[in-house]
Structures are given as C-alpha cells and as structure tokens.
Amino acid sequence: xxxxxxxxxxxxxxxxxxxxxxxxxxxxxxxxxxxxxxxxxxxxxxxxxxxxxxxxxxxxxxxxxxxxxxxxxxxxxxxxxxxxxxxxxxxxxxxxxxxxxxxxxxxxxxxxxxxxxxxxxxxxxxxxxxxxxxxxxxxxxxxxxxxxxxxxxxxxxxxxxxxxxxxxxxxxxxxxxxxxxxxxxxxxxxxxxxxxxxxxxxxxxxxxxxxxxxxxxxxxxxxxxxxxxxxxxxxxxxxxxxxxxxxxxxxxxxxxxxxxxxxxxxxxxxxxxxxxxxxxxxxxxxxxxxxxxxxxxxxxxxxxxxxxxxxxxxxxxxxxxxxxxxxxxxxxxxxxxxxxxxxxxxxxxxxxxxxx
Amino acid sequence: xxxxxxxxxxxxxxxxxxxxxxxxxxxxxxxxxxxxxxxxxxxxxxxxxxxxxxxxxxxxxxxxxxxxxxxxxxxxxxxxxxxxxxxxxxxxxxxxxxxxxxxxxxxxxxxxxxxxxxxxxxxxxxxxxxxxxxxxxxxxxxxxxxxxxxxxxxxxxxxxxxxxxxxxxxxxxxxxxx
Numbered sequence: 328x329x330x331x332x333x334x335x336x337x338x339x340x341x342x343x344x345x346x347x348x349x350x351x352x353x354x355x356x357x358x359x360x361x362x363x364x365x366x367x368x369x370x371x372x373x374x375x376x377x378x379x380x381x382x383x384x385x386x387x388x389x390x391x392x393x394x395x396x397x398x399x400x401x402x403x404x405x406x407x408x409x410x411x412x413x414x415x416x417x418x419x420x421x422x423x424x425x426x427x428x429x430x431x432x433x434x435x436x437x438x439x440x441x442x443x444x445x446x447x448x449x450x451x452x453x454x455x456x457x458x459x460x461x462x463x464x465x466x467x468x469x470x471x472x473x474x475x476x477x478x479x480x481x482x483x484x485x486x487x488x489x490x491x492x493x494x495x496x497x498x499x500x501x502x503x504x505x506x507x508x509x510x511x512x513x514x515x516x517x518x519x520x521x522x523x524x525x526x527x528x529x530x531x532x533x534x535x536x537x538x539x540x541x542x543x544x545x546x547x548x549x550x551x552x553x554x555x556x557x558x559x560x561x562x563x564x565x566x567x568x569x570x571x572x573x574x575x576x577x578x579x580x581x582x583x584x585x586x587x588x589x590x591x592x593x594x595x596x597x598x599x600x601x602x603x604x605x606x607x608x609x610x611x612x613x614x615x616x617x618x619x620x621x622x623x624x625x626x627x628x629x630x631x632x633x634x635x636x637x638x639x640x641x642x643x644x645x646x647x648x649x650x651x652x653x654x655x656x657x658x659x660x661x662x663x664x665x666x667x668x669x670x671x672x673x674x675x676x677x678x679x680x681x682x683x
Numbered sequence: 684x685x686x687x688x689x690x691x692x693x694x695x696x697x698x699x700x701x702x703x704x705x706x707x708x709x710x711x712x713x714x715x716x717x718x719x720x721x722x723x724x725x726x727x728x729x730x731x732x733x734x735x736x737x738x739x740x741x742x743x744x745x746x747x748x749x750x751x752x753x754x755x756x757x758x759x760x761x762x763x764x765x766x767x768x769x770x771x772x773x774x775x776x777x778x779x780x781x782x783x784x785x786x787x788x789x790x791x792x793x794x795x796x797x798x799x800x801x802x803x804x805x806x807x808x809x810x811x812x813x814x815x816x817x818x819x820x821x822x823x824x825x826x827x828x829x830x831x832x833x834x835x836x837x838x839x840x841x842x843x844x845x846x847x848x849x850x851x852x853x854x855x856x857x858x859x860x861x
Binding site (some may be wrong): 332357397497498503504583584588593662664665 | 705709717
C-alpha cells in the first residue's frame with residue numbers, strides 16, 4: 328500500500344478503524360481533537376459509531392459498555408481529560424475488559440497548557456486507577472508507530488483482556504509523516520466467549536462485573552490477573568536501540584523525546600562521545616532486562632523526558648543503581664533542542680572523565 | 684553523509700503557512716524521501732503566529748524540530764524578526780516583501796524578496812501568496828521539479844472546486860517567473 332502523509336492523531340484514528348474498532352467515544356481537547364474529527368467523518372462510512380459524549384467520564388463508561396458486548400472500542404483524550412477517565416479505567420480492569428485509551432499528553436498539572444508533555448508517565452505506568460492493577464502502556468515515537476501501535480494495542484487488549492494505553496504526546500499527535508497502514512500483521516486472537524452478546528438461550532448468560540463482596544473471591548480474581556501480568560512482562564516487552572553496542576552513556580527516552588535524543592546522540596558522537604539510545608516502546612512492561620544488560624557495558628545512563636523526571640526512577644530500578652542515572656528534561660510544554668541534550672551528554676562525559 | 688534540508692515557514696494564521704509546508708512535505712514523500720512536518724499549534728487559526736517545520740532527508744529523521752533552518756520562509760515581520768537570526772550560515776531566506784518592509788543584514792545568507800501578497804491581490808489570487816512564494820522557491824533552489832510539484836499541488840483538489848486548480852497553477856507560475 329502507498330504511503331500517505333498524515334498527522335499522528337489521524338493515523339491513530341485510521342489505524343483503529345483498520346483494526347476493526349467500531350465504537351469511538353470522545354470529548355474534544357487539544358492536542359488530540361483530530362482523532363474525534365477523523366472518527367466523525369469515517370466511522371459512519373464503515374458502519375461504526377463515533378459519539379461525542381457529554382464528558383470524558385461518560386465516554387470511558389460507554390467504552391466499558393461497548394467492550395462488554397465484545398466489540399472493539401476506543402476513547403481518546405489529553406492529560407486533564409485522561410484524569411477524569413481514571414475511575415472507568417479501573418472498572419475496565421476489574422471487569423477484565425479490553426479497551427484502547429489514547430492519551431496525547433499536554434502540560435500539567437491542572438488544565439496546564441496545550442503544548443507537548445510526557446508528565447503523565449507515572450499516571451500511565453503506576454496508578455491510572457485504584458486497586459492492584461497494571462495497564463499495558465505503548466509509547467509511539469513516529470506517525471508510523473501511531474498507526475502500528477494502535478493496531479497492536481487492540482490486539483494486546485483482546486489477548487490479555489486488559490485496557491491498553493497509547494501514551495503519545497502533542498508533538499507526535501500534531502506532526503505529519505508518511506505512514507503505511509499495511510505495515511502490521513494482526514495477531515491471532517482468542518474467542519470472546521465472555522462477552523454479553525445475545526445467544527438465543529444457547530448457553531449460560533455471561534456477567535461482566537467488578538464487585539466482589541467476598542474477599543477470597545476478589546483475591547482470586549486479582550491473583551489470576553497478575554498471572555496474566557507476569558506473562559505480559561515475559562512476552563510483550565518492546566524497545567529499540569541506537570548505537571548502544573559501544574556506548575559509554577546511554578540515553579533512555581520515549582516518544583518525541585527519543586527522536587530528539589536520536590539526533591543528540593549523533594551530535595555527541597561527532598564530538599567523540601560514545602553515546603547511545605534505548606527507546607522503550609512498552610513503558611509497562613518496562614524493558615528492565617535490556618537496560619540491566621546495557622549497565623554491564625555502559626558507564627552511565629541519561630533519562631530524557633518532557634517532565635521533571637519520572638521514568639528516571641524506573642531506569643534506576645532497571646539497572647539496580649549499578650550505574651549513575653542522570654536526568655535531563657523540560658516541562659510545561661517546552662521541548663528541548665537536540666543541542667541541549669548533546670550539551671548535557673558533553674557535561675556528563677567530562678564528569679565521568681570520558682573526554683580526552 | 685545524508686542530505687537533509689531543514690525548512691521553517693512562518694507567518695500569521697490564515698496565510699497558508701501550514702499548507703505550504705504540507706505541499707513541500709507531500710512532494711518529498713512522493714519522491715521517496717523521508718519527511719517530517721511539525722506545526723506550531725494553539726490559537727493560530729485566530730490570527731496569531733503560525734509556523735511549521737519541514738525536514739526533508741534521504742535518511743531517517745530523528746528530531747523533527749528545526750531550530751536552525753537551511754531555508755526560512757518569512758511571511759510577516761514578527762516571523763522575520765524572530766527567525767532570521769537563526770538561519771544557518773549559507774542558508775536562504777524567502778521574504779514576502781509586501782508584508783515585510785525589511786532586508787536581512789546578514790552577509791552569510793542568501794535572501795530573496797518577492798512581494799507575494801501584493802502580486803496575489805493584483806492577480807485576484809487572494810490567499811495564494813504562499814503558493815507564489817513556493818513557486819519562487821522552486822526556481823531559486825531547484826528543490827523539486829516544477830511540473831511534478833504543480834501536479835502534486837493540484838492533485839488533491841476535487842473536480843467540484845476546479846477554480847482552485849486554476850488559481851494555484853497561476854500562483855505557482857507567477858512566483859516561478861518572478
């Protein structure tokens with residue numbers, strides 16, 4: 328299939344439709360409203376539904392309803408709207424329902440700003456909802472990945488019966504790049520025999536529920552879910568590396584920041600600093616083993632984020648604090664230039680005595 | 684070494700800044716090149732400052748930001764003032780001289796002045812000053828083949844709006860021949 332030039336937000340919407348998503352529930356907020364706009368145009372043409380809900384909370388609960396019926400459903404928002412959805416997300420988890428939730432992050436806290444941010448990392452990876460839970464968190468770094476990881480998100484959600492977060496940012500959402508929608512091969516999916524579909528009395532009815540009055544029953548369902556989480560951690564970690572083989576300093580970055588680091592690494596290399604980059608594609612599960620292995624050869628890590636430093640703690644945990652883990656970031660919607668990151672790498676190289 | 688062109692287009696919202704960038708990006712994609720198009724976003728549609736960064740490369744593109752453009756297109760005074768100092772040494776500036784009553788003082792860049800918005804209103808091509816500047820850029824830089832670019836530019840226009848094909852064709856020609 329020929330490549331098309333598209334905004335990241337539009338690529339998410341088209342990829343969702345390609346993945347068979349028939350229900351999109353949204354509420355407009357910058358910088359992701361193009362998803363709603365695109366869905367409103369396209370969904371009626373493919374026999375699906377795009378509905379602008381009365382609020383983000385309504386939208387996430389509509390996703391819960393649609394998913395209960397066994398259909399693919401999605402919602403999207405940006406940081407403040409994402410917070411509103413958190414109760415519904417926990418209910419989705421507690422009900423073992425697949426769903427795709429897109430967060431095209433903007434600056435926070437509060438209404439914050441409308442420019443790109445990655446400050447919802449903790450929220451997405453640690454505590455998007457109450458209770459013992461994890462979510463699979465995917466972090467696209469190109470418009471192509473906005474498309475392919477959206478398809479992957481739907482598959483993962485169905486395979487593991489869990490909501491999946493696509494954690495993007497305003498820059499990737501707004502930028503255009505060529506994208507090829509035929510690039511991904513869909514995965515083999517389990518039957519949705521749990522769905523509350525009409526069946527003409529042919530089987531016992533299914534119940535979708537997240538309430539357990541008996542603690543032992545609840546403990547058992549949570550433990551069963553954690554068996555799935557262990558499987559996800561073992562089988563679904565995704566990451567990418569760039570020039571890490573001989574790297575003394577390894578940048579760790581995702582989304583738009585990974586691209587800035589990619590250029591910064593090239594700039595640092597031109598100055599004789601052996602820099603490299605590892606880019607987590609799954610933020611949960613985090614590429615702990617890959618980072619720990621890099622700690623055998625690297626002398627230090629640099630976590631680069633559009634926040635005050637969140638993923639940096641996971642990098643420290645991943646390498647068991649065997650190496651110094653430094654941080655560089657801008658927040659509030661400010662994007663650093665590659666030269667800023669390269670300067671930080673130079674300073675680190677001097678501190679580590681790596682410069683001749 | 685990869686050949687990469689960093690382009691920054693800046694002006695008021697409504698001057699077709701984002702459209703001009705998209706036209707370049709689309710052409711680059713159709714030529715099999717790597718390309719990124721990154722807009723400023725926010726209140727631009729209501730007349731604020733708008734700009735977009737376009738990177739065209741024969742290699743994979745890392746950062747889509749253009750802090751130091753090889754080519755700057757400045758369509759108003761605030762954009763000229765803000766970005767002219769950041770153009771790479773040896774780079775080029777294209778200025779809508781009907782909007783910007785200033786000359787670049789830099790000796791290390793090549794500045795081209797075209798009164799695009801005046802030419803557009805004289806020819807009844809309101810809103811197509813951006814395309815006039817693109818036409819001029821094509822001739823000066825040879826970035827893309829003129830005929831291929833024109834075909835690409837008008838290819839997305841539906842038959843029901845054929846007047847736009849005529850307008851864009853005329854605007855691109857005026858800029859190219861200026």
